[in-house]
Amino acid sequence: MKPDVLIVGAGIVGSACAWELSQLGLRVLVIEDEAVGGGATAAGMGHLVVLDGSEAEFELSAASLRLWDQFVARMPEGVEYSRCGTLWVAADQEEMAEAQRKHNFCAAHGVRSEMLDPVQLAETEPNLCPGLAGGLVLPDDGILFAPVAAQWMIRDSKAELLRATVARLEGRRAILADGTVIEAGITVNAAGARAPHITPGIPVTPRKGQLVITDRYPGFIRHEIVELGYLKLAHAASGESVAFNVQPRKNGQVLVGSSRQHGVKTHEIDRHMLERMLRRAIEYLPALPQLAAIRCWTGLRPATPDGRALVGPWPAQPGMYLATGHEGLGITAATATGRLIADYVANRPPIFDATAFLPERCFHA
Amino acid sequence: MPSTITIFVNSKPVPATPETTVAAALLNAGITTFRHSPRHEPRSPLCGMGICMECRVTIDGVPGLRSCQTLCREGMQVQLEVEPA
Amino acid sequence: MSAPFDITVVGAGPAGIAAAVTAVESGARVLLIDDNPRPGGQIWRGDWNSGREGDWLNRLAASHVQLETSTAAIDERILDKGRKLILATGARELFLPFPGWTLPGVTGVGGLQALIKGGFDVANKRIVLAGSGPLLLACASLAREKGASVMLVAEQSDSAHLRGFTASLWRHPGKLIEGARLGLSLLGSAYKTNCWVESAQGREHVESVQLRHAGRTWQERSVLLATGFGLVPNTELAALLGCHVEDGAVHVGDWQQTSRPSIYAAGELTGIGGVDKSIVEGRIAALAATGREAEARTLFSDRTTWREFAAGLLRTFAPRPEVLSLAAANTPICRCEDIPLSEVAAHGNWRDLKLATRCGMGFCQGRICGSITRALYGYGPNSPRPPAVPAPIQALLEEREL
Numbered sequence: 001m002k003p004d005v006l007i008v009g010a011g012i013v014g015s016a017c018a019w020e021l022s023q024l025g026l027r028v029l030v031i032e033d034e035a036v037g038g039g040a041t042a043a044g045m046g047h048l049v050v051l052d053g054s055e056a057e058f059e060l061s062a063a064s065l066r067l068w069d070q071f072v073a074r075m076p077e078g079v080e081y082s083r084c085g086t087l088w089v090a091a092d093q094e095e096m097a098e099a100q101r102k103h104n105f106c107a108a109h110g111v112r113s114e115m116l117d118p119v120q121l122a123e124t125e126p127n128l129c130p131g132l133a134g135g136l137v138l139p140d141d142g143i144l145f146a147p148v149a150a151q152w153m154i155r156d157s158k159a160e161l162l163r164a165t166v167a168r169l170e171g172r173r174a175i176l177a178d179g180t181v182i183e184a185g186i187t188v189n190a191a192g193a194r195a196p197h198i199t200p201g202i203p204v205t206p207r208k209g210q211l212v213i214t215d216r217y218p219g220f221i222r223h224e225i226v227e228l229g230y231l232k233l234a235h236a237a238s239g240e241s242v243a244f245n246v247q248p249r250k251n252g253q254v255l256v257g258s259s260r261q262h263g264v265k266t267h268e269i270d271r272h273m274l275e276r277m278l279r280r281a282i283e284y285l286p287a288l289p290q291l292a293a294i295r296c297w298t299g300l301r302p303a304t305p306d307g308r309a310l311v312g313p314w315p316a317q318p319g320m321y322l323a324t325g326h327e328g329l330g331i332t333a334a335t336a337t338g339r340l341i342a343d344y345v346a347n348r349p350p351i352f353d354a355t356a357f358l359p360e361r362c363f364h365a
Numbered sequence: 366m367p368s369t370i371t372i373f374v375n376s377k378p379v380p381a382t383p384e385t386t387v388a389a390a391l392l393n394a395g396i397t398t399f400r401h402s403p404r405h406e407p408r409s410p411l412c413g414m415g416i417c418m419e420c421r422v423t424i425d426g427v428p429g430l431r432s433c434q435t436l437c438r439e440g441m442q443v444q445l446e447v448e449p450a
Numbered sequence: 451m452s453a454p455f456d457i458t459v460v461g462a463g464p465a466g467i468a469a470a471v472t473a474v475e476s477g478a479r480v481l482l483i484d485d486n487p488r489p490g491g492q493i494w495r496g497d498w499n500s501g502r503e504g505d506w507l508n509r510l511a512a513s514h515v516q517l518e519t520s521t522a523a524i525d526e527r528i529l530d531k532g533r534k535l536i537l538a539t540g541a542r543e544l545f546l547p548f549p550g551w552t553l554p555g556v557t558g559v560g561g562l563q564a565l566i567k568g569g570f571d572v573a574n575k576r577i578v579l580a581g582s583g584p585l586l587l588a589c590a591s592l593a594r595e596k597g598a599s600v601m602l603v604a605e606q607s608d609s610a611h612l613r614g615f616t617a618s619l620w621r622h623p624g625k626l627i628e629g630a631r632l633g634l635s636l637l638g639s640a641y642k643t644n645c646w647v648e649s650a651q652g653r654e655h656v657e658s659v660q661l662r663h664a665g666r667t668w669q670e671r672s673v674l675l676a677t678g679f680g681l682v683p684n685t686e687l688a689a690l691l692g693c694h695v696e697d698g699a700v701h702v703g704d705w706q707q708t709s710r711p712s713i714y715a716a717g718e719l720t721g722i723g724g725v726d727k728s729i730v731e732g733r734i735a736a737l738a739a740t741g742r743e744a745e746a747r748t749l750f751s752d753r754t755t756w757r758e759f760a761a762g763l764l765r766t767f768a769p770r771p772e773v774l775s776l777a778a779a780n781t782p783i784c785r786c787e788d789i790p791l792s793e794v795a796a797h798g799n800w801r802d803l804k805l806a807t808r809c810g811m812g813f814c815q816g817r818i819c820g821s822i823t824r825a826l827y828g829y830g831p832n833s834p835r836p837p838a839v840p841a842p843i844q845a846l847l848e849e850r851e852l
Contacts, residue, residue: 035801042805078807147805215429215813215840216403251403256843269525269836275847282843289844292429294813295835296846385569386487392570397554397655404788407654409554411785411818413564414492415485416542416684418813418840419785429813429840433568434520436487 003029005345006174006184007159008166008198011041012331013323014190015150016338018159021188024346028159029184031166031174036154037147040192043209043299044331045247045257047224048142049086051329052105056308056356060333062111063352065140067335071149074156078148080250086141087116087125087223089244089284090133095228099136106138113138127220129286143224143247146331166191169198172319188341189314190323192330193300201316203362204325206300208264210274211257214291218252227284242277244284254291256281258328267298303327304362311337311357312344321345322359370439375448387432387443388413388420396449399432455481455516457739458532460523460687463491464725465717466538467506468732470515473536476740480515481531485522485839491540492560493725495567506729523687524837524845534712534739537688537700538732541681541718544821546581546769547783547791548776550650550659551677559678563589566596573597576672578659580604580647582767583680584724590637601672603637604645604661606679606773611766612643646773650675662772679769682821683719687838695832698824705738705746706731714739723760730756774826784819786812794819800829813840 005021007014010032018030035042048068051061072081090096099115106113116124116135124137154161165177169191173183189195193206227244240261247255259277261270274296282288302324304310310325321341326333336351343350371378372390381390388410391399398407399420410420415434423444424430432443455478459470462484470482488495490507510517529535543558545551557565559581566572566589576599579586590600605612645663650656658669688700694709695701699721706714714735717728730753737746777783779792789809797803800810800823809823810816816831824830837846 035799035805038801038805151806212843212846214843217428271527278843278846289847290427290842292813292840293837293843293846294815294840295811296837297835382569386565389565389569389571392565399554402552402782402785402788406552406782406788407554408552408785410557410565411545411561412543412558413561413568414542414558415839416814416817417558417561417785421813427842429842433564434486 001027002183002185003027003160004185005029005188006031006182006186007188007190008169008174009039009190009192009194010036010150010154010161011039011190011192012037012146012150012334013192013326013337014188015153016334017188017190017323017341019153019157020338020342021345022157022159024342026185026345028157029162029182030154030159031162031164031182033163033165035147036161037150040299040301040330041146041150043211043297044146044301044328045211045224045245045255046144046146046331047086047247048144048332049224050106050111050138050141052102054356056354058105058109059352060309060336060354060357061329062109063339064333064336067339068142071153071335072144075149075152078145079152080145080148081142082144082248082250083140083142084248085137085139085223087135087137087225088228089121089128089135089225090228092133096133098228099134103136111138112140125221125223125225127285127287128225129284137223141224143249144331166198169320171317186319186321186345188321188323192324193302195302195322195324199314199317199320202310202314202322202324203305204302204310205263206265207303207327208259208261208270208298208300209257209328210259210269210277210296210298211255212274212278212293212296213249214254214256214293216252217254217291220252220254220287220291221246221248221285223248225284240273242273242280244280246281246285256288260328262303265300267300269296269298301327301330306361309333309337309357310359310362311340311354312359314359315363370437372437372441372443374443375445376442377449381437383437385437387422387424387435387437387441390437391432391443394449396445398447398449400446453531453533455479455532457481457534457536457736458483458528459536459538460484460528461491461538461540461717462486462489462517462519463538463540463717463728464493464506465540465728465732466491466536467510468729469536469538469716469736471506471509471513472733472736473740474513474515476736476742478740481518482510482515483518483521483523485520487520489517489519492564495564522839522841524839524841526691526836528687529691535714536732536735536739537693537708537713537715537719538717538728539684539687539719541683541722542817542821543678544680544682544825545677545818546679546773546776546825547781547822548647548649549778549781550652550656552782552785553650553652553656554654555652555656555673556650556675556677559585559589559676560681561678562674562676563592566592571596572674574599575674576601577674577676578602578604578647578661578670578672579676580606580645580659580661581678581680582606582769583678583763585678585680587637587641589676600637600640601670602661603641604647604663605641605643606646606770607643607767608770609643647675647677648776679773680764680767681718681722682824683722685719686815686817686834688713688715688719689832690834690836690838698830704750705743706735707738721757721760722764723756724763727753727756727760769825783822784809784812786814786819789819794823800831815840
């Protein structure tokens with residue numbers, strides 16, 4: 001029987017779309033050629049974070065976090081959710097001014113946050129190096145293990161999961177690598193960085209990120225700690241960057257990021273970037289070198305030219321919706337993305353005004 | 366006869382020899398719980414050859430070292446997460 | 451930057467030592483590294499004064515091989531050390547889980563042997579050894595020599611298999627076998643075939659073990675239990691370097707070359723076969739890597755003999771179905787993450803299993819549980835990620851000042 005919806009990609013975004021579309025009573029088929037949550041979803045930090053780079057970004061992340069609260073209440077222990085909060089750390093007075101700006105933004109938008117002076121910062125995170133200017137804590141941010149969240153969403157949605165490789169996705173049909181054609185009412189391209197491989201013309205390019213995870217050191221850090229230089233580095237549209245970004249997994253493991261490399265298509269560890277990333281982290285956490293690293297790995301995140309995700313109908317392919325291009329914000333933004341796609345499909349008012357994320361901005365007929 | 370040295374396990378002296386691995390010295394001192402698993406089950410060396418990682422302890426401040434792969438040194442400080450019985 | 455050595459050898463067990471000594475005798479500059487504090491591997495363990503072990507170890511000591519112990523090769527930077535690389539990373543024990551196998555006081559068989567060689571005093575300790583393969587006897591005889599009371603050696607293989615195997619041994623007068631025969635004669639009635647451990651009981655330490663033999667079960671009160679079901683190759687570093695791994699062993703050609711240029715593999719990681727196979731493979735790899743193919747060729751027939759012997763060994767001691775199904779629903783399969791059988795079962799492949807349960811994501815990087823899932827379900831880890839061995843973050847950086 002022809003499915004109402006055909007989703008390509010069972011990462012966190014495709015899985016959230018499957019869950020929301022199933023709630024509409026639609027028959028959903030998800031096609032994934034690897035493990036559920038095994039692509040960029042497994043190579044993200046699983047940081048659920050409110051961002052304030054723009055009103056649109058704030059709306060997307062804040063709406064997502066509200067939805068995540070409902071999800072994690074129902075998800076199994078294996079999702080390892082922890083409301084550890086985000087600590088934005090300021091190295092100097094310029095970054096402290098940015099912390100204050102963020103604090104004001106949060107206050108104006110009803111998000112809890114708390115400024116820390118250097119003494120409070122050192123008490124909050126004793127392993128941070130001395131001499132920092134202070135920081136800002138957002139206590140309602142959290143972390144989770146996203147592959148398990150994606151698996152739960154697929155299971156709970158009752159969507160059908162097909163293990164197959166899609167060679168091409170066009171309009172209302174998918175052509176599998178073996179030539180099989182699957183027709184559907186609508187399609188959703190949620191294939192992450194591979195979205196343009198199956199539907200040429202989607203303006204998404206891979207951005208490689210690398211991660212290192214350590215053995216368990218409970219209490220070594222308590223918050224997801226991110227340097228305030230992060231935003232200016234991350235949003236540089238091209239080139240390479242690293243930023244101090246570390247996370248205390250619920251089990252005590254320390255996850256160390258982050259790096260970005262544009263246009264790299266392979267999964268090998270890039271030793272130069274890995275080293276830059278680790279040295280940046282060690283500047284902030286001088287005791288980090290002694291911690292035992294268990295694993296280094298990489299992922300390819302889907303980046304767009306303007307840094308905003310692509311969520312909504314894709315005018316080039318009538319019948320197709322896009323849910324990709326989230327780059328480093330895919331885990332956070334997955335829930336609102338799924339809801340938005342369902343809102344558009346059901347033709348109901350969207351959860352928030354997400355015009356800024358409509359793919360039509362990138363479509364030039 | 367190998368000369369006797371002293372290592373310290375959670376600050377308590379334990380006799381050893383320079384030819385003895387830290388794992389063997391702990392076992393000889395009657396210490397059977399080297400660490401606890403995530404569900405807090407007691408664990409001790411399994412493979413004896415640096416593979417299973419069950420014997421890892423903190424040595425001279427460095428955490429996560431395999432005691433079965435480390436020879437005792439005079440004055441070495443070994444820290445277990447639990448006080449030895 | 452030119453490589454400082456002609457040949458790097460990773461692993462200072464029989465294969466690695468044979469390779470390093472052979473290569474250096476060919477005039478090559480050779481670096482030999484091992485993450486143990488002493489050379490010799492699991493089987494020789496710095497045993498300088500006896501027979502063939504002493505011979506190879508003394509040749510190593512007298513040679514110009516640069517030996518670096520307590521040194522782990524953790525990633526592809528090992529390739530920068532020399533122009534050619536010979537991997538001799540050996541094997542580890544296969545553990546098959548049963549209720550209680552994680553209790554303190556339960557070790558591997560090779561594990562107990564290694565601990566004894568590391569100075570663990572077993573005098574007057576009551577020991578049960580259970581599992582499969584010649585290592586049981588080698589360990590039992592070492593434990594006896596050190597004053598332990600070996601209560602029982604339980605070999606799961608059946609006597610018919612063993613008779614066929616021992617009948618073929620006259621062609622292979624290896625030391626392992628001599629040791630095994632010696633052990634067998636000393637043990638007498640303490641050696642049982644068709645016998646295996648079903649469970650271990652205790653709270654903080656093993657207090658008793660339940661055994662099964664000929665339809666009968668009983669408990670043996672003991673202080674220590676050593677268990678192991680033979681060996682599995684250590685292929686992680688080879689796989690990380692891109693060498694083709696097939697059926698759990700590194701695939702090699704006639705010259706012990708792997709699928710990657712200038713990388714050779716010798717010894718247990720190419721397929722379990724014991725010390726003689728390891729030595730001959732190490733020598734062939736070194737001769738081939740130093741351009742002495744004609745000499746290497748003269749060793750091919752020896753290698754064939756030992757590989758056939760190894761195949762017989764594997765057939766004889768293959769685990770019976772009963773010992774593959776001892777774990778209970780709550781028995782940990784992944785010890786690092788405490789993932790029980792009930793959660794591990796019902797995943798079709800390693801990656802699904804890992805992402806759904808965290809099985810294999812802990813400190814041993816799936817070495818113990820991955821070998822178990824391979825034995826139980828036919829799949830295990832297939833794309834290891836660096837570091838090949840957990841290492842301080844410091845070690846991931848280049849060797850310069852922070």
